Amino acid sequence: MRNLIKxxxxxxxxxxxNSEPLWKIAEIESFKEIGFDFTLEMCAQTTxxxxxxxxxxxxxxxxxxxxxxxxxxNSIEKKMIHLIKNNGELLPGVLNSLKLLNKAQITIAxxxxxxxxxxxxxxxxxxxxxxxxxxxxxxxxxxxKPNPAVFLSTAKSMKIHPKNCLVLEDSKAGMLAxxxxxxxxxxxxxxxxxxxxxxxxxxxxxSLKEFQLNLLN
Numbered sequence: 001m002r003n004l005i006k007x008x009x010x011x012x013x014x015x016x017x018n019s020e021p022l023w024k025i026a027e028i029e030s031f032k033e034i035g036f037d038f039t040l041e042m043c044a045q046t047t048x049x050x051x052x053x054x055x056x057x058x059x060x061x062x063x064x065x066x067x068x069x070x071x072x073x074n075s076i077e078k079k080m081i082h083l084i085k086n087n088g089e090l091l092p093g094v095l096n097s098l099k100l101l102n103k104a105q106i107t108i109a110x111x112x113x114x115x116x117x118x119x120x121x122x123x124x125x126x127x128x129x130x131x132x133x134x135x136x137x138x139x140x141x142x143x144x145k146p147n148p149a150v151f152l153s154t155a156k157s158m159k160i161h162p163k164n165c166l167v168l169e170d171s172k173a174g175m176l177a178x179x180x181x182x183x184x185x186x187x188x189x190x191x192x193x194x195x196x197x198x199x200x201x202x203x204x205x206x207s208l209k210e211f212q213l214n215l216l217n
Contacts, residue, residue, distance in 0.1 A: 005184060005216035007160040008101055009151060010132075012112035013048075014170035015188060015208075017122050018089050019080075020047065026079035027054070033075065034067050048171030050113040050144030051076055081121050088125045093208030097168075098131040104213055109134035111154040111167075113144045113174075134158050146176035151183060166216060168208070172197045186215065 014020040024043040031038045046054040055069045055076070101108050108131055112119050116137045123129040134157050138150035155162050167178030167185045172195070178185030179200060187201040188208060198204045205211065 003104075003106070003213075003216040004164060005106070005166045006164040007107040007109060007155070007158045008166045008168065008216075009109045009111050009154055009178075009183070011048075011167070011169045011171070011174050012110055012114055012119060012122060014091075014190070015168055015174075016091060016094050016110075016128070017084070017126060018087075018091055019084065019122070020170075020190070022080060022083040022087060023047075023076075026076045026083060029079060030072055030075040031058070034064055034072070036062060036064070048113060048145055048169075048173030050138050051115070052139075053144050077115060077118060080118055084118070084121050085125055088122060090126050090128070091208065093211060095128070097208045097211040098128065100211070100213055102131055104216075106216065107134070107158050107160065108132050109136065109154050109158055111136045111138070111150045113138045113150070115139045145171075145173040146180060148177050148181035151177055151181040155181070155183070168211075169201075175201055 010016055024040055027043050028038045046057055052073050055072045059069055098108065110132045114137065119135060119137055134154060136150060136154045136157065138144040141149035141153065143149060151167060152162065155165050162182045165183045167183045169175045169178055169185060170188050175185055175187050184202045186203045186205060187198045188205045189195055189198050
């Protein structure tokens with residue numbers, strides 16, 4: 001059967017790398033330094049969003065003084081670089097899925113809400129850069145996920161129509177971005193969770209170990 005899907009676009013955080021716990025650590029520590037006790041539940045509210053939008057979200061609620069939003073963003077990113085280098089690990093099935101697609105000569109891209117600095121840190125730490133023909137960050141887009149801009153820009157770079165792209169995501173914001181881009185969207189939610197929102201996707205997988213090429217048909 002001929003593949004409908006010509007290109008596969010991977011999210012990064014929580015899909016390729018076990019970075020969601022690391023983001024929580026970095027956010028909790030950075031906000032503690034300016035006087036706020038953040039909880040895991042508070043961090044979960046902004047999963048999948050661009051970090052400047054995360055900080056803006058909390059500034060609108062907390063209105064802290066003496067520190068700019070940019071300073072908080074820089075603090076979180078600096079902590080993340082350290083955490084990725086020391087604690088970053090590939091999530092189950094990622095490498096096998098990349099090898100499957102590479103062997104099938106499917107175009108592979110990465111489109112992340114993270115900055116290019118964090119994308120580069122992750123790809124080099126995990127030694128998987130060679131699998132991605134296209135790499136794109138939402139940091140230069142008009143808005144981060146759930147806005148579809150990062151996926152649409154990636155598809156344009158790939159020269160593949162959005163309807164012929166498959167998005168692999170883990171978060172609600174990322175899933176909505178994929179759906180808003182009119183792309184086939186598969187979700188691998190947090191381990192041991194089966195959130196209601198994931199039912200909007202084309203398919204839900206427990207991990208990328210379940211990824212098969214027939215999902216491209």
